[in-house]
Amino acid sequence: MKVLFIGGTGNISSASSRLAIEKGIDLYHLNRGNSENRIVGAKKILGDITKREQLSELEKHDWDVVVNWIAFTPQDIERDILLFKGKTKQYIFISSASCYQTPLSYPIITESTPLCNTLWDYSENKIKCEDRLQRAYREEGFPITIVRPSLTYDTVIPIAIGGFNEYTAADRILKGKEIIIHGDGTSLWTVTHSDDFAKGFVGLLGLTQAIGHAFHITSDEILSWNMIYKILADSLGIEARVVHIASDFICSVEPSYTGTLLADKAESVIFDNTKIKTFVPEFRATIPFATGIKRTLQWLDENPERKFINPESNEKIDRILKKYKSIKA
Structure with a gap:
């Protein structure tokens, strides 16, 4: 399985990169090469996703999965839809559990908890990103999966x-x-350790049943x-x-x-992590x-x-x- 991580060397994504490689995934990183963190086994494509003139090498590839760890605005999503429509079998957007209803009307959160947070621009933009991706999935068949980490370290x-x-x-x-x-x-x-998050996340890579779905992954x-x-x-x-x-x-x-x-x-x-445990039965935070x-x-x-x-x-x-x-x- 050929997978692209846009980012891939951060606080959350490094553990997922290491586990993906351990499981034999052919993993590529698109980044600017500024991180001190080096993931052994990941192939590097040097470039800035925000600068089209730096993406000539990227555009030569087709992917089984593309994961954008650093998309934050609807403009980022519009760019990715243009870049990867017809070029990937699955596009995973890293959203945020802060998108869930704030304040909560019920304290137990499932993936069906409403998305509504008007107190934080970060969360509002993530919700707008999700809305655009859901529309692209419904109207254009763009193969999305949405993942909402919470406080992961x-x-x-x-x-x-x-x-x-x-x-x-x-x-x-x-x-x-x-x-x-x-x-x-x-x-x-x-709070969730990134190594635990990775167990659920990597299980979603290439999982056909996960197309069109959203998941949170926490301890x-x-x-x-x-x-x-x-x-x-x-x-x-x-x-x-x-x-x-x-x-x-x-x-x-x-x-x-x-x-x-x-x-x-x-x-x-x-x-409530029932959904991720159902789709990825081996997931368990330890x-x-x-x-x-x-x-x-x-x-x-x-x-x-x-x-x-x-x-x-x-x-x-x-x-x-x-x-x-x-x-x-």
Whole structure:
């Protein structure tokens, strides 16, 4: 099976690349070659998907599957439909679980949960991408599959404030500085290791029955935010100094957190993975967060340059704490 990953070396996609190669898939990567990450066994096509003049090599190929890991806008989708219509048997769009109804009317999410999130441009654009692809499937026979990851991690720290592509919150914990947990920390969430996500995702590659369908792929481990931060702090070997602050208040002081909080992580979410388990029976998430986050921290420790401490995030956290304490006093 000949598969193209547009991207393929990121936090989520690297694990899927490695597993695809392990399973004997003839995997190609289209990227600009800027990543430090090298996937052994993947064939490289050098180019920028946004620049047609760099795609002459790409246009020589036909594919069994094309996966775009870095499409975010309807314009990206229009481009891909033009590029790959008649050139691939399956096109997989990486959407986002943040597209699901916000706020939820029912906390258990299935793939039939409505898509509606007007609080975050990122999610709104992903929904528009899905709408365009569904229309292309219905009206033009474009062979789509949609995948909606939730908070998936490998080389990032999956927390709401001072994490993900930053080491900021971890650094604050290690230095004994206060960190913020949104709300009272009791709302429920799921974090998924990229190696577990890959098991479900790679099973969809070339699966004819998956054409026209959407799937989310997450762990079945449900944790409160208090537990997520405690496990992180325990893995760092130190007790965190936690301040609980309502999400509304955080976003009123720093509106830049609206997307990651009010539009995504402020309320309890439980994912029902029945559909992906039905289509890919071998899928089962086996890496608990307490194990996975240690692997992430070890990877970060291997190269201190990976530990990006964002001064802007530190300023925001301190500003929120100062405002909160002044009002509380």
